[in-house]
Amino acid sequence: MAVVTRTIAAFFLTVLCATALLGAAQAPPAPGQPPPRQSEYTPIDQLPPQDQLPAAPLLIAAYSFVLMVFFLYVLSLARRLTNVQRDVDRLGATLKQSKS
Amino acid sequence: MRAATVCALMFALSPLVIASADYESTMGLVQKIFYYHMPSAWMFLVSGLVCGVASVRFLITGDARHDRTAWAAAEMAVIFGLVTIVTGPLWARKAWGTFWIWDARTTSSLVQWMVAWAYLILRKYGGPGSEKLAAGLALFGTANVAFIYVSVNYWRTIHPPTSVVPKLPFTMGFPLWYCVAAFTLLFIVLLKLRVRLEEQRATLDSLYLSMDEQG
Numbered sequence: 036m037a038v039v040t041r042t043i044a045a046f047f048l049t050v051l052c053a054t055a056l057l058g059a060a061q062a063p064p065a066p067g068q069p070p071p072r073q074s075e076y077t078p079i080d081q082l083p084p085q086d087q088l089p090a091a092p093l094l095i096a097a098y099s100f101v102l103m104v105f106f107l108y109v110l111s112l113a114r115r116l117t118n119v120q121r122d123v124d125r126l127g128a129t130l131k132q133s134k135s
Numbered sequence: 136m137r138a139a140t141v142c143a144l145m146f147a148l149s150p151l152v153i154a155s156a157d158y159e160s161t162m163g164l165v166q167k168i169f170y171y172h173m174p175s176a177w178m179f180l181v182s183g184l185v186c187g188v189a190s191v192r193f194l195i196t197g198d199a200r201h202d203r204t205a206w207a208a209a210e211m212a213v214i215f216g217l218v219t220i221v222t223g224p225l226w227a228r229k230a231w232g233t234f235w236i237w238d239a240r241t242t243s244s245l246v247q248w249m250v251a252w253a254y255l256i257l258r259k260y261g262g263p264g265s266e267k268l269a270a271g272l273a274l275f276g277t278a279n280v281a282f283i284y285v286s287v288n289y290w291r292t293i294h295p296p297t298s299v300v301p302k303l304p305f306t307m308g309f310p311l312w313y314c315v316a317a318f319t320l321l322f323i324v325l326l327k328l329r330v331r332l333e334e335q336r337a338t339l340d341s342l343y344l345s346m347d348e349q350g
Contacts, residue, residue, distance in 0.1 A: 090165035090229050097168045097222040098150075101175065105321065108214050112328050119335040126342040133349060 139324050145317035156310040168226040170310050173300075174318035175218040176244075180280050181322065182212035183247055186254070187277025190270035199337065202266050205273055206258055207329035211322060212251035212276070220248055231293055239286035240294045243279055250276040 149170075159166035186208035193201035223241070224234040235241060250272060257269045287294045303311060 090163060093165055093225045093229055094167055097225040098171060100221055100225075101171050101218050102146075104214065104218055108325070112325070112332065116328065116332050116335065119332060119339060123335060123339050123342065126339065126346065130342065130345055130349070133346075 138320060142317060142320040142324055145313070145320065149314055149317055152310045152313050155306075157304070157306040159307070162230045165226055165229040168222055170314045171318075172219060172222040172226060173311065174315045175215050175222065177315065178318050178322045179212060179215040179219050179244070179247070180283060181319075182208045182215055183251070183276050183280040185326070186212060186251075186273045187280070190273035190277075194267065194270050202270070203330055203333035203337070204326075205270065206254075206333055207326050209251050209254040209258075209269075209273065210329055211326055213248065213255060214325070215318075215322070216244070216248035216251060220244065236293065238292035238294060239290035240283060240292060243283045243286055247276055247279050247283060250279065 153167055153170045156167065156170065158164065186205045189201045189205035189208060192198065193205060227236070228234050254269050254272050254276070257265050257272065261268060284297065286292070287296050300308075300311070
């Protein structure tokens with residue numbers, strides 16, 4: 036029971052931390068406001084590193100994450116199915132032996 | 136097995152199909168996350184619906200097959216929800232300038248994902264009788280599905296409205312519907328496998344009971 040309580044407590048603690056982190060993220064600019072007028076053009080590589088946000092790493096991260104999640108889930112499902120099938124076969128054989 | 140092969144082939148070809156899609160004028164490359172984000176979000180909602188409908192049927196008939204379907208669908212909701220909740224912020228970081236906003240859709244989606252988690256935790260640790268409690272929880276989740284879908288049309292948000300999809304040009308619509316088909320097939324294959332796992336567990340339980348009876 037202590038394990039169950041610890042698991043549930045750990046889950047809710049994780050959710051709370053994630054919520055706090057997400058809440059701390061910067062709010063977006065209000066929709067409908069026009070962007071400020073530009074007085075000069077700046078090449079993107081002259082921006083400070085935190086303002087250079089290329090799309091490719093985000094795109095690659097998103098697609099990699101999706102494929103990894105499904106791959107791991109299929110592996111977990113296959114492992115659980117194999118284990119249960121093995122137990123069913125073992126118990127079935129034991130029952131047959133005890134009947135005969 | 137054939138459906139799983141077709142599904143794997145569709146996912147293997149999906150990068151080519153997505154690469155052929157036109158770039159969106161304001162978001163550019165990062166908008167291509169849409170082609171995995173939206174189908175997974177739809178499957179997330181479908182999982183919630185399947186879980187709710189199966190739970191209602193279980194509560195009415197008491198048939199364990201519906202309970203097994205509901206349990207499997209709840210696990211699908213956690214998996215597809217995780218994909219939706221992670222890919223969305225990666226897209227939003229570039230498109231909106233922030234990973235997360237507490238608008239109606241993102242908040243209700245997070246609630247839906249936590250309801251699916253709660254269902255699984257209740258089933259795992261709730262003990263005897265938890266299946267009926269979990270079925271009640273699934274009904275709450277199903278009511279939330281409709282709210283998530285229409286939220287962007289009724290509340291102020293920077294999520295695009297639901298009318299965006301029907302208005303997509305063919306060059307963007309074809310990759311989207313291709314990915315929707317691939318994710319739907321994946322959902323069906325995974326759901327069937329997960330239901331089979333529950334069936335095998337039920338067989339195992341009945342075998343243990345038979346052994347106990349034999350002494």
